[in-house]
Amino acid sequence: MINADPSELDKFSQLAHRWWDPTSEFKPLHEINPLRLEWIDRLAALSGKKVLDIGCGGGILAEAMAGKGADVTGIDLSDKALGVARLHLLESGCKVDYRKTSAEELADAEAGTFDVVTCMEMLEHVPDPSSVVAACAALVKPGGHVFFSTINRNPKAYLFAVIGAEYVLKMLPKGTHEYAKFIKPSDLSRWAVSVGLPPDELIGMSYNLLTQRYSLGADTSVNYLMHTVRVA
Numbered sequence: 001m002i003n004a005d006p007s008e009l010d011k012f013s014q015l016a017h018r019w020w021d022p023t024s025e026f027k028p029l030h031e032i033n034p035l036r037l038e039w040i041d042r043l044a045a046l047s048g049k050k051v052l053d054i055g056c057g058g059g060i061l062a063e064a065m066a067g068k069g070a071d072v073t074g075i076d077l078s079d080k081a082l083g084v085a086r087l088h089l090l091e092s093g094c095k096v097d098y099r100k101t102s103a104e105e106l107a108d109a110e111a112g113t114f115d116v117v118t119c120m121e122m123l124e125h126v127p128d129p130s131s132v133v134a135a136c137a138a139l140v141k142p143g144g145h146v147f148f149s150t151i152n153r154n155p156k157a158y159l160f161a162v163i164g165a166e167y168v169l170k171m172l173p174k175g176t177h178e179y180a181k182f183i184k185p186s187d188l189s190r191w192a193v194s195v196g197l198p199p200d201e202l203i204g205m206s207y208n209l210l211t212q213r214y215s216l217g218a219d220t221s222v223n224y225l226m227h228t229v230r231v232a
């Protein structure tokens with residue numbers, strides 16, 4: 001059975017036409033993109049690398065990584081998001097190979113072929129995130145890099161990521177995130193280690209209400225990113 005939740009895919013499909021509007025529901029993704037891009041590039045030196053972006057959506061990160069000189073493949077299961085991503089290439093002149101497939105399906109066909117795999121803001125939207133982590137381990141070359149980002153599971157994360165972002169600040173549509181699907185760094189780390197992806201760096205991402213800006217730092221209590229390196 002495919003590891004996907006149709007209602008989650010539908011949620012992103014409904015909004016897909018606004019993916020590249022930086023004032024839309026996707027504003028947070030536009031705002032965090034330069035931060036995560038520079039972090040990934042610093043750790044994995046993207047230029048010339050074969051990169052896979054899992055759950056690429058409309059392609060905000062995929063295009064940015066291509067802009068750094070990477071050879072990028074983006075996969076997603078939302079037809080509408082992929083349609084928007086492909087259309088945007090015409091506007092940007094970027095080159096990204098977008099495909100409709102799951103991480104698990106691609107891992108069966110193209111194991112060990114990517115230098116870098118990114119799986120950002122996606123694990124909290126799938127029924128079995130550990131299966132996606134295992135697919136990432138299968139897809140990356142030995143010694144290659146896998147990056148994850150997701151939302152921690154604790155009362156503060158519920159308050160900030162659900163109540164704050166969806167109900168108070170209205171940065172995201174209500175129902176974007178489900179608390180039960182949030183993932184503690186210790187769980188993600190355990191799944192990653194068990195498939196040969198020991199974590200190398202864990203970093204938090206915070207939103208400052210006063211400056212209305214995101215930054216990377218030590219606070220992993222709400223949003224966080226994890227860098228892992230595939231054992232050789």
Ligand SMILES: C[S@@+](CC[C@H](N)C(=O)[O-])C[C@H]1O[C@@H](n2cnc3c(N)ncnc32)[C@H](O)[C@@H]1O
Nearest residue numbers: 003004012055056057076077078120121122125
């Ligand atoms: C919050 S968006 C993140 C988009 C992109 N990764 C980013 O950070 O800019 C989540 C994306 O995951 C996709 N998605 C959800 N379940 C998926 C699955 N099982 N396989 C592939 N993509 C999936 C959705 O269609 C959506 O595009």
